[in-house]
Amino acid sequence: MAADFPIERIRNFSIIAHIDHGKSTLADRILEFTGALSERESEAQFLDKMDLERERGITIKAQAVRLAYTSKAGDVYQLNLIDTPGHVDFAYEVSRSLAACEGALLVVDAAQGVEAQTLANVYLALEQDLEIVPVINKIDLPSARPDEIREEIEEVVGLPADEAVLTSAKTGIGIEDVLEAVVHQMLPPEGDREASMKALVMDSWYDPYRGVICLIRVVSGRLRVREAIQFGTNWQKSFEVLEIGCFTPHSKGLDVLRAGEVGFFAASIKDVRDARVGDTVFAAEAEDKEPLPGFRDVKPMVYAGFFPIHNSGYEALRDALEKLRLNDAAFSFELESSQALGFGFRCGFLGLLHMNIVQERLEREFGAELITTSPTTVYRATLADGAVIMIHNPAELPASDVLETLEEPVVMSRVHTPAEYVGAIMKLCEDRRGIQKGLEYIGEKRVLLSYELPFAEVVYDFFDKMKTVSRGYASLDYEPTGYNHAPLVRLDVLLNGDRVDALSIIVHRDRAYERGKILTQKLRQIIPRQQFDVAIQAAIGAKIIARETVKAYRKDVTAKCYGGDISRKRKLLERQKEGKKRMKQVGAIEVPQEAFLSVLKVDE
């Protein structure tokens, strides 16, 4: 067997960048420079695998590429370039990817300077004690102003930027300098290769042929094929490692992964929930089974109903959801039955972006036609008889006479912001029923605000609003901390007197009237005229708090239709028919799909 690759010649790092500042291009250039990719291959921006990710510029799954780099001094290094997800919904996943690194490249656009989105990940990286190397990219631009940007990095980010590397990923300038900085400025990983094997799961996904693939960073010992392993959160099961490898970026088989290295293994694991992000992998026979710090059992925090537009789409939707769940431990679903919408699924997500991604994948990859109901957080209800139930669906909230208390989930949120936006952000948090838990200056220009916030107030548009009031510079992360009592009520919507269960929402009592009013107005615009008047009412219990009416249309008829008109007429009516298919029949009323999400958009 070949000798171990020395741990001190390994560098594990990630790239932090604003969306357009050239992260993917820089990564591609690094891959090219080290000979991992041909120029032709790199045009595809190799690290972002899914279409959706490339379109949105968001990386959902972590990736890791192993590269061989020979430094100017002639030493051969193993570089593991780790790509991370990039959205607040996936903050935990980011933190696990960063936990596998010792350093990070901070890419800043030489013309645009430090952008807000960058900061959130810089803060996460700083929390993991990563060595951060600033890279000023796009220096080929006529508007490049590297000196000012250097100052900006020092002021806004609080990092020394004297030795920032200047690059143009587009033209290939400075790529070698970047790699030199990686090997000289960043530290090698630490880890005892003679100790028993322990590794961090950075990500896991389902492969139809090989079962779950775990992307890991080995922390101590060596992982070998045929070895039995266990996961820290599940002592019941052990698995035999069948395959080990790394990405170069093409998948490449290996015999062993040693402490300090990043790679993957497969072990006939059938369910991604058995290999969760952040979990620790142990050698089954190891005595030391102290898990690595930082594991969080990521649970869905936002629930929404997904219904097929046509009842006939139910089976296909279930199959599609099952396929998606194979690959996504944070996503859950179970059967839901709605009076208005028939059979569908109540699905759980980390947040709204996660929900949108799942929804788009269902539509795009599986051709599903969906009606989505308003997302909701999970409420905790205590009944008069002492029973405690979790409410994933507003329609299931018991009547007030059997309800003892109702609690809503709260999160501890941390907002990093340049000092000038502190006032605006505090106001936003207080408008959203936030309770301030801390205000800390980091240096002169940065502030860390901590607020306890009802999660329901965060989930919809808090992030967008925060970005608006801080011109994009503030960053947000949050973690659930428990439940608080709150005066919450269920707001129902009635169409011609019948409650439409799929439109119910749970709201704070003080907001109920306003929400009811806006919601009925919104629905009046969305619901088309029918052959009869449609009364739209918002109600709390038996009490009507708002009402709107969609007046009936009085005719729908073509005056003339003779032999020469039939073809054209049929095509016209066929188009109307297709339009109607997008509607859901609720009782006698035709309700467009978007009505069920209108609850979400009351702020527009």
Place this chain on the structure above:
Amino acid sequence: MISTALPSVFPELDHPPADIEDAAIYVHFPYCAHKCSYCDFNSHAIAHEDKLYADAIIQEFDQRSHLLPTPKGVSSIYFGGGTPSRWAPSQVERVIQHLHASVPINHGAELTLEVNPESATVERLEQYRQAGINRFSIGCQSFSSEYLTQLGRTHSAENARTVVQAARSTGAYVSLDLIYGLPEQSDDGALRDLHQGIALDPHHISAYTLTIEPETVLARRVRLGTFRPMPDDDQAHLIEMVSEELMKAGYHRYEVSSYAKRGYVARHNSLYWLGGYYLGLGAGAHSYLPENEANQTIVAYRQGNERAPDRYIAKALNHDAIHQFQEPIALRTALAERVMLVFRSAYGLNMEHWLQRTSTHLNVDVFTHALENLRANGLLTREGSWWRPTTKGFLYNDFIAVTMLQAIDDAFVQM
């Protein structure tokens, strides 16, 4: 040889034909003195050669007559336009004679000619009558000079009255067209017009609400803001009023916009709504013909002729293919068209006959469920095996059609 007999009385509404096996021929005469503001038909305001156009029609007929199945003969011929009342009666006669000589035209067949009041005289109508025409459909549109001007018609109200009376005096059946629901038209204004029409005692009245078709003079004026069409809700009110008034006067509403005294329904038009085959001759004319090739999926096809009259004539005389488009009609589409059209007429659908022909292709329960829903909405009624539109069903007829198109989608069994 030419019969001048009147059309036979069409079966009473209570016993309409379950299936149309009669065939019809449509002859389009594309020329007009000028174009009316609401018209989107194939009409050309240019000089024409009466004889040449008749030659072309005859040539086309000889080329295509074998396509029209006539197991029960031809029961109607319809001269539409354009302004066929500008076509020399001698040429109309030539065409009718030629058709008579070539296909079995039933005794008592309906031979209709559309008449524009501005181009008709007693003598001329008498000549058409002698040529075999036994029904005149007169485009009066209105008896008010104000409304006629809005519609871009050049005849006068007096003109219209005279022509209707002249047509009656020939002994032929008379239908007149009325348009109502014009901008700012009051209830009284619409009723006055209607009563003047009723006073002429025609056998049949087609009363249409004004519809702004795209690519018409009116559509352009609407875009420019110089013509403000009556809102739909107001038109709906007038529709209810006009249909009640006509029924009071003894006219039976047998289609969305068609009213007839007992026995005088338009056979030709009814054939469209009941799904019969027709051969369309002339520039821009449409045909609906069965597919005779042994073909699993295509049951019929629809053709549209070359629209430009000059090119049409040239092609017909050169024995070139005349159609500009041809649309194969799959079984599923044929069924969709049937249910889309059949509820325009008061005859409605006879489920027993319908199922005999379609039960292997349609899931009966799913299809019946759609009908039941329409009945629950008050749009259809059911008497025995007949499903028929209600008065409300006439008002929401497109809704019925869309619902039934959907029903075919849901119920169709892929073989």
